Amino acid sequence: MSIRTKCSALLATSALVAVFAGTSASAGEWYAGGGGGWFGPDHIVVGSGTADDGWMAYANIGRPFHNNPNWRVEGEFSYRSFKAAAGVTPHISGGGDIATSAIMLNILYDFHNSSAFTPFIGLGGGGAFTDFSISGPGISANDSDNVLAAQALGGVGWAISPNTTLDLTYRFFKTDTMKITQSTGKIKEDIVGNTLTVGLRWKFGAAAPPPPPPPPPPPVAPPQVFKIFFPWDKSTLTAEARKTVDEIAAQFKDQKISKIHIEGNTDTSGSNAYNDSLGQRRSDSVKQALIDDGIPASLIDTTSRGETNPAVQTGDNVKEPLNRRAEVTISLGSGPSS
DSSP states (O other): OOHHHHHHHHHHHHHHHHHHTTOTTBOSOEEEEEEEEEEEEEEEESSOOOOOOEEEEEEEEEEEBSSOTTEEEEEEEEEEEEEEOTTOSSSOOSEEEEEEEEEEEEEEEEOOOSSSEEEEEEEEEEEEEEEEEEEETTEEEEEEEEEEEEEEEEEEEEEEETTEEEEEEEEEEEEOOEEEEETTEEEEEEEEEEEEEEEEEEEESOOOOOOOOOOOOOOOOOOEEEEEEOOTTOOSOOHHHHHHHHHHHHHHTTEEEEEEEEEEEOOSSSOHHHHHHHHHHHHHHHHHHHHHTTOOGGGEEEEEEETSSOSSOOOTTOOOGGGSEEEEEEEEEEEEOO
């Protein structure tokens, strides 16, 4: 095997390995595609010569880069076939068939935008195997060769569905110089030409979309405050106060209580120390009533503000009924009570 043939085979194999191995540089949705169209050979001999138009078919598989989805890499297999016209070169007077198979690694850049149409450009390199079958009066060339090949690509993709893209692609294709044996000796040939194809790409193997975020927790009701009033210098509940406590317990027994805070208050009659103690006794009295109504003691805390937090501002030693109270603050959590 010649050095050129080895290089061609190595490049072609590397193209497929780079795509199928799924290296860390590329990740995401895979795609596979195929198509065909027109191939117009510019010439098939170094220096001069023409040939008839032919056709091309291709199949590819690729994926976008993980860190920049505008870029993608693909492996492509293509087949070009055309006919050599009579007298196509100074060496061969006659006609026949020429076929080129190529395995290429293409690197492409998609110009993503908000429309369904995405222009793209790219470059490709790999290897080509070309088979010549040409004959004429007194001369023939039935030979083949493996050489390096390269191409430039450009086109536009039309997203006809979320997973299907219709591609219109132009390729400029060129092989390295091939040495072809004919009946009178060796000649040098290459394949240069333009291709216009229509094809389809199908996405597959896409990662599952992330699950939707969990619904926000239900809003927590704001704390509710109730006031229990006491007679002067008393900490026991009146019948009216006991009824209020029962109503509070009934209202919240089926709800999820996170905390109940009870704050005892007094008027300004009496000493500060006495009023602090009286305020605490009033808090404890309301707490015990709530416990008797089925509210867990662990949810309830108490404190005394004495005469320092009056509902109505007064001077010292004033017996103000609205200041003789316990304030019950109920904070709710989310969901029903357990």
